[in-house]
Every structure is written in C-alpha cells, then in structure tokens.
Amino acid sequence: MSTLNENITKLDGFLERFRDGGIMNRIAGQDVFGADGVFQNTSPVDKSYICDVAHGTAADIDAAANAASDAFAEWRDMPALQRKKILIKIAEGIEARAEEIALCECWDTGQTYKFMSKAALRGAENFRYFADQVVQARDGQQLQSPTLMNVTTRKPIGPVGVITPWNTPFMLSTWKIAPALAAGCTVVHKPAEASPLTARLLVEIAEAAGLPPGVLNTVNGFGEGAGKALCEHPKIKAIAFVGESATGSLITKQGADTLKRNHLELGGKNPVIVFDDADLDRALDAVIFMIYSINGERCTSSSRLLVQDTIREEFEAKLIARVNNIKVGHPLDPKTEIGPLVTEEHFNKVTSYFEIAKEDGATIAAGGVTVGDEGYFIRPTLFTNATNQMRIAQEEIFGPVLTSIPFRTEEEALEMANDIDYGLTGYVWTNDLTRALRFTEALEAGMIWVNSENVRHLPTPFGGVKASGIGRDGGDWSFEFYMEQKHIGFATGQHKITKLGAL
Ligand code: NAD
DSSP: OOOHHHHHHHHHHHHHHHHHHOBOEEETTEEEOOTTOEEEEEOTTTOOEEEEEEOBOHHHHHHHHHHHHHHHHHHHHSOHHHHHHHHHHHHHHHHHTHHHHHHHHHHHHOOOHHHHHHHHHHHHHHHHHHHHHTTGGGOOOEEEOSSEEEEEEEEEOOSEEEEOOSSSHHHHHHHHHHHHHHHTOOEEEEOOTTOOHHHHHHHHHHHHTTOOTTSEEEOOBOIIIIIHHHHHOTTOOEEEEESOHHHHHHHHHHTTTTTOEEEEEOOOOOEEEEOTTSOHHHHHHHHHHHHHGGGGOOTTOOOEEEEEHHHHHHHHHHHHHHHHHOOBOOTTSTTOSBOOOSOHHHHHHHHHHHHHHHHHTOEEEEOOSEEOSSSOEEOOEEEESOOTTSHHHHSOOOSSEEEEEEESSHHHHHHHHHSSSEESEEEEEOSOHHHHHHHHHHOOOSEEEESSOOOOOTTSOBOOEETTEESOBSHHHHHHHHEEEEEEEEEOSOOOOOOSSOO
16 A cells, blocks of 8 residues: 555646646547636645636537537447447556546545545446446336237437536446446536546546547536536436435426436435444444545435434443544545545535534534644544434534434334435444334335445445435436336237227
C-alpha cells in the first residue's frame, strides 16, 4: 500500500492534464467547450483550485442528445456479443486506471483512499456484471393462449439521461451507465458539478475500449441549467437519477411535458435496530461502519440507531470510545478513515446540526466539532438522548453523524423505524429468527439486512420506497427500466372474429 507522500506525488501527475486543459464536454467523441464558458473546480481537502470545467447549458445538452440519438441505431443493432466485448474492455480499462480514478476521486470529493480504491474496482465489476447480461437482455417470453401464440420482446428505450450526485460519483455513474449500455441505450451523462473529474475518465476509458462516438456523451454543468435541459429534451426517453429527494421531485416535474420515464434513487434516514439478544460486538462494528465510512456521505448509511434500553448504556459507551478513535485526516493517507466533506455548502449544512441537536435537547456524546480550517473536516459525531421526533432524527444530514435513540419494545422500535418520510434501507440486529421475520415484513424500506451491514449483490434489486425513490436497479430490474416490453400475438388458427356490419 503506497504512503501519503507517494499518493500525493502520483495524484499531482494525474492532475497535470486537468490543470493545463481543464475538463471539456465530450459530445459525439469530440471535446467541446461549454456554451457558457467554464466554472472552477476546487478540492475540499485544502480548498485549492483543481481545474476549469466546461459550463454546459441547454445548447450543449441539445448537441449531446442529438449525438446520442444519431448513435442509437448503430449501438442498438450491434451484435450482442460485440457489445459485450466492448463492455468487458471498459471494465479492463477501469481496472488498469483504478489508481488514477481513486486518487482523483479522493481529491475531488474528500472521500478517503481506503474506500475509493475499492469503489473504482466496483465500477469495473458493474461493467463486467452487465456485460454478462447483454445477450439475455433482449430475451422475452412466449405465453400461449387458446387462439394465439403471444410473444414478448424487449427493445432498448432509446437515448437516456443519467444524472449523478457527488458521493462516490464514479461508482454510482457506472451503476447507471453500464446497464443502460448493456440494454442497447445511448447515454448523455450529467455528472455532479462538485465532482467532475472521474466522469471525464470514464468517457475516455469507454471510447478507448471501442465504444462508438456518441454512445456515451458527458455534459458538465449545474442542475438548474444542464440537468433541467436534459430532463426536458424530447429525444431523451428516460432519466436515471441519483440525488436528493427534493431534486427527484423536480426531475419528475421537468420531464412531464415529454412524458419522461424516470428512475429515482433518492435520500435516506435509515434505521439500524439493535435488540438486546444480538451479537453486540458485530452489531457495533456494523453500526460504526455504516455511518462513518465514506464520510457518512452515503444514501444507505445507518444514520438512526435504535438501541434497546436494556443495553443502551453499554452499547453507547463502546460506541463513543470507538468514534473518538476514528482517524480523520488527509484522504490520500491510506490510514485515514474520514476525509473532508465535499463542499463548503455541505460542510455548513452538516455542522449546522451541531446547534440543532443542542437546541432540540440532545447530547453531543462524541465529535460535534470541526477540524482545522484548511479544508472541510469535522470529527465523527454521535448524538445521544435523542427522540425520533427531533430534526436530527428525521432529516438526512448526509455526513459522519449518528443519532442514537433508545426503545423499550419491538413494537416501539418498529413504530419509530417507520415514522419517517424516507424508506431506503433498514438494518436489524437480533438472534431471534421469528422476530427478524416479523420485523422485516413490517419495516418500510426497499432493502433490509439482518445481522449484516449493507453488502451489495448486483443481481438483487436496489432502490427505496416512500421519499427514497421510485424504481429498482440491479439484475433484470435495470433492464425493465432501460428497455421497452413489446407484445406480439400470432393467431394459431381461424378463431372467431366478431363481425360488425355484416348480415
Ligand atoms: P442533488 O440532488 O443536489 O444533485 C444530484 C444531481 O442532480 C447533480 O448532478 C445535480 O447537478 C443535479 N440536479 C440538481 N438540480 C437539478 C434539476 N433541477 N434538474 C436536473 N438535475 C438537477 O444531490 P447531491 O447533493 O449531489 O447528492 C446527495 C444526495 O444523493 C443525498 O440525498 C443522497 O441520499 C442521494 N443519494 C441517493 C442514492 C440512492 O441510491 N438512493 C445514492 C447516492 C446518493
């Protein structure tokens, strides 16, 4: 494992080209200036300038949507095995440049090398997994009825828009773009304005792997400009969106006139419920991992701890000791566990909850402070003596901040777990099998893990209920979004056709 200094030197080499040339939009295989000039990209580690980024607007989106539309027929009709080969080559390209992706991602977002080195490789896994699905993606069914042989087929829906957030942006982008390409769709990608570096690397890798020009286009810019225009564009048939719940609602409104199909992966305020019969050491490890890894900037984070009152004191004491021991520091230091928050705006939002917690009457049992003033660093934070009605229990803070709430009975735990707008994930810790079955049945969440942290398995459905989203990713669910089902009925005989106007 390389040291901090070695990583800094390597990063410097990788960033040189961005400093010199900035990041251009990539449309139809060409570098294109943004219609509205450039905006500046800075690092949350020390607030330093990284590079200029093309400021794309509706005009750039129009050019990219036209490019995606022009490239669609060729990509859709390319033999499946040929498309599969290209996707595998993209996975290989990602693996070959995994270190560059990881280091750039850390510098751009403040995420730590400890986690981003794996996230880059997970991006490659996404391409490999969906490459393996390319051939069967078009498979349909044959459904026999008395008078007809009914055949269903699937076709790619057309050019699609992919809009991604700044938390683990590379991995999340591949998660959307890989199945879209595997389905035979072409893509216009609008990455988050706060984290444009690795989206650029992805389109380069894809083109070097043989992806025809125009199949993947990248337009940088802001949500209200480029993002909105993408949702409104008539040639874009669907929007795969990952981001905040409020933005998800805007995506739906913006796509209404063009009847856009939307897949929304939104926010969460996910409960982890720890019963007193659980393996408490493992529960403790998982609780800590699921809120303090990835800077807590993770939609599936377990940001609400519901802990049974019989073990609360002991569990919280161990939690406080461990949280105070978490290493905050330079994200490129492989030993660092938490890096800086992504932007000044987000830092201000997360730190505002320190005051909110106090006003609400909760206790700051760990953290609750900023670290230095070079970048956007805070200590991992734990709020105790909280109730489920407090803002710190109801609102998505999206940082390394955990709210601990005691409960007495299973019924009370369930009521609190469900008493929230969100419904992305839930984590249940108990050794009582019947309780686990009963509890998971009633818990309102798209994904639940029992006696486990979040372990993603790509064939399983990923997505949320309530304000956490609409639609599912993973396995065949991804293809249901990126493809149209078609039904064709063939008469198998001379069945009776009702005659009108005949005597
Ligand atoms: P955000 O909603 O502010 O931005 C996400 C993307 O949407 C960005 O690219 C942004 O430019 C774009 N955007 C903003 N306004 C837009 C508009 N009007 N039209 C079109 N595009 C627009 O989210 P964020 O702050 O970047 O990311 C953090 C959020 O993402 C959190 O709420 C987190 O829970 C959520 N998230 C969810 C999942 C999931 O799978 N459910 C995964 C990761 C992150």
